[in-house]
Amino acid sequence: MHRSVRLTPPEGPMSRLAWIRLGILAGLVALIEGLCRSGVIPAVTMVAPSAMAAELAHLFAAGLIQGDLRHTLSAVALALVLAVAGGFAIGVVLHALPRLRRAVDPLLATYYAVPFFVFYPVLVALFGLSQWPVVIIAFLFAVVAMVINTLNGLDRIPRVLGKVARVHNMGPMATALRLKLPAAAPNLFTGLKLAVAYSFIGVIACEFIMATSGLGYAIAYAYNNFETRRMYALMLFVLALVTAINMALYVWERRMMQRRTGR
Amino acid sequence: MAEIHAELSGVTRVYPEAAGRPALHALGPADLALRRGEFFSVVGPSGCGKSTLLEVLAGLATPTEGRVTFEGRAVANRVPDGVGVVFQEDASFPWLTVKDNVAFGLRRAGTDAAEVERRVSDALAFMGLKDFAKAYPAQLSGGMRQRVCIARTLVLQPRLILLDEPFGALDAQTRLLMGDELLRLWRRTGATVLLITHALDEAAMLSDRIGAMSARPGRFIDIVETGWPRERDSRIVAQAGFGAITGRLWELLRDESLKALGHAPQRPPDAA
Numbered sequence: 116m117h118r119s120v121r122l123t124p125p126e127g128p129m130s131r132l133a134w135i136r137l138g139i140l141a142g143l144v145a146l147i148e149g150l151c152r153s154g155v156i157p158a159v160t161m162v163a164p165s166a167m168a169a170e171l172a173h174l175f176a177a178g179l180i181q182g183d184l185r186h187t188l189s190a191v192a193l194a195l196v197l198a199v200a201g202g203f204a205i206g207v208v209l210h211a212l213p214r215l216r217r218a219v220d221p222l223l224a225t226y227y228a229v230p231f232f233v234f235y236p237v238l239v240a241l242f243g244l245s246q247w248p249v250v251i252i253a254f255l256f257a258v259v260a261m262v263i264n265t266l267n268g269l270d271r272i273p274r275v276l277g278k279v280a281r282v283h284n285m286g287p288m289a290t291a292l293r294l295k296l297p298a299a300a301p302n303l304f305t306g307l308k309l310a311v312a313y314s315f316i317g318v319i320a321c322e323f324i325m326a327t328s329g330l331g332y333a334i335a336y337a338y339n340n341f342e343t344r345r346m347y348a349l350m351l352f353v354l355a356l357v358t359a360i361n362m363a364l365y366v367w368e369r370r371m372m373q374r375r376t377g378r
Numbered sequence: 379m380a381e382i383h384a385e386l387s388g389v390t391r392v393y394p395e396a397a398g399r400p401a402l403h404a405l406g407p408a409d410l411a412l413r414r415g416e417f418f419s420v421v422g423p424s425g426c427g428k429s430t431l432l433e434v435l436a437g438l439a440t441p442t443e444g445r446v447t448f449e450g451r452a453v454a455n456r457v458p459d460g461v462g463v464v465f466q467e468d469a470s471f472p473w474l475t476v477k478d479n480v481a482f483g484l485r486r487a488g489t490d491a492a493e494v495e496r497r498v499s500d501a502l503a504f505m506g507l508k509d510f511a512k513a514y515p516a517q518l519s520g521g522m523r524q525r526v527c528i529a530r531t532l533v534l535q536p537r538l539i540l541l542d543e544p545f546g547a548l549d550a551q552t553r554l555l556m557g558d559e560l561l562r563l564w565r566r567t568g569a570t571v572l573l574i575t576h577a578l579d580e581a582a583m584l585s586d587r588i589g590a591m592s593a594r595p596g597r598f599i600d601i602v603e604t605g606w607p608r609e610r611d612s613r614i615v616a617q618a619g620f621g622a623i624t625g626r627l628w629e630l631l632r633d634e635s636l637k638a639l640g641h642a643p644q645r646p647p648d649a650a
Contacts (some may be wrong), residue, residue, distance in 0.1 A: 374472070
């Protein structure tokens, strides 16, 4: 009896590579700390990482950051939900209508050549200094990543799964939900990851340019008022937040891919 | 006389002209009567319409002309209950465990959970997959993944099992062993089996009857009876009669294979 089976070796909580990565990061932080503390980097240019962390703790303790954080996260969440849902829906429609797809393909291919931020003043004129211009720019930035990855995912569904669906007499909805969606999941997940990154970029950048609240606005405000400690503390927080979200998505994706590829 | 289980009468399949590609007459007219409980294989040159024949019989494709019946009822654009299909490609679901793959059809049909558990355990044990119930397809070899697909078909207790070159991607030794398992499955279920294969030895080893098809558009040019006993396994390849059967099949198919390759049929040297 043929009983060969490939099973991946069990991995500990952190691989050797992850330790190396962490070591490099810790080394860089220590280097910057040393350069700042010794005065090689002047305090007006950059504060030491420990001072950034202390300032961040103070901002949280004094309740000075929560409002901006809520504002930014709600804008990111709204843009993300719209981009993921809209991008998926547009991807499904384009996949079902090849002629329309052929017509739209050149636009998708050159989409990211368009500097969307030029539309920001127009959107502010239309919607005022509300959350909507920020959300719309972030949505525009993220949606096409989801469309492209939805199309890639649907294109890569093996044809045989369609036959399997017919053998099981599955209708279009059951086929989409039970077979196509899980089969396309790795590409959809890539779209989701990119949409998260683009939503953050879009929201923070818009808040930086023209807004009345949000983390981007708070960083710009600190910069304009020479509050270097606060500016770096906020920047550190944004970096930590985005890195944490991306790492969580990476771990989730890795688990999914381990099942599918056995690696 | 054996009962007719499934039948093709004057079946043709013509793929219509599309996107600058001319119409393609892929199959027929083909006539075939499958006897209940037999193991029937179809061999023929590449592109002769073997898979099209299976798809038409399964209800996955509609014949352009002719009639298809299963258990006396017309097959029309829907896979009838009691028909199971195993494809050449890996059709396992990579996002489900082996157990969930096998249970897929039963759960979809709303089968009682206890019955699902019983049938799935039985199919996993029968296919030698019991120890891998919690594994994912990616952790298995190609042969084992194909076994998962066979088990997924088996749990639905089909009365007609259609196999489209299921071992085409496997090495020769694994194919022989999978052939043994297929024979065991066939004997146990009592189902009628139709196997599409390009391997003459595989057809000769497994089948009660073998239909040899012409080059496209595929028609049956002959049906060869093997005369093997029902209790048989891959060791049958060592019997003298095995060579005679494969020889007969090649005799039927050589010219057709040349035609499929675009060469004119050749006469044997002594017939010149």
